[in-house]
Amino acid sequence: MTAAAAALCSLGIGACGSSTQSAAPTAAKSDVIVTLDGVHRACVVALNSEAQGSTIPCSDVVAFLKDELRVPSGSVYDIRTIPEVDAAEKTRVEAALKAAGYRSSDAAMQRE
Numbered sequence: 001m002t003a004a005a006a007a008l009c010s011l012g013i014g015a016c017g018s019s020t021q022s023a024a025p026t027a028a029k030s031d032v033i034v035t036l037d038g039v040h041r042a043c044v045v046a047l048n049s050e051a052q053g054s055t056i057p058c059s060d061v062v063a064f065l066k067d068e069l070r071v072p073s074g075s076v077y078d079i080r081t082i083p084e085v086d087a088a089e090k091t092r093v094e095a096a097l098k099a100a101g102y103r104s105s106d107a108a109m110q111r112e
Contacts, residue, residue, distance in 0.1 A: 030078035030105045038084035062100045073101030
């Protein structure tokens with residue numbers, strides 16, 4: 001507790017809470033965002049810094065990350081979906097990313 005907060009607390013004005021409270025964990029910042037578009041049966045891949053991504057076949061996500069975007073293995077990705085995504089397709093994309101050494105933002109957050 002800061003000296004000012006301690007003084008306010010002793011006066012009964014407030015600020016008496018513990019200063020050691022930890023903030024809620026935040027999601028790991030993704031390097032890349034992969035959006036599975038169920039309507040168009042494709043994936044949109046974008047660097048976190050890009051306003052728009054590239055629409056590609058979902059089977060090409062890993063090759064696109066490595067060859068076109070040059071995203072190194074170990075980077076963090078986030079998967080988003082547009083409704084009516086086939087669960088098996090999502091599982092295939094996640095498995096391919098994991099096999100190539102990419103980490104999901106959910107897994108990266110659990111490590112922190």
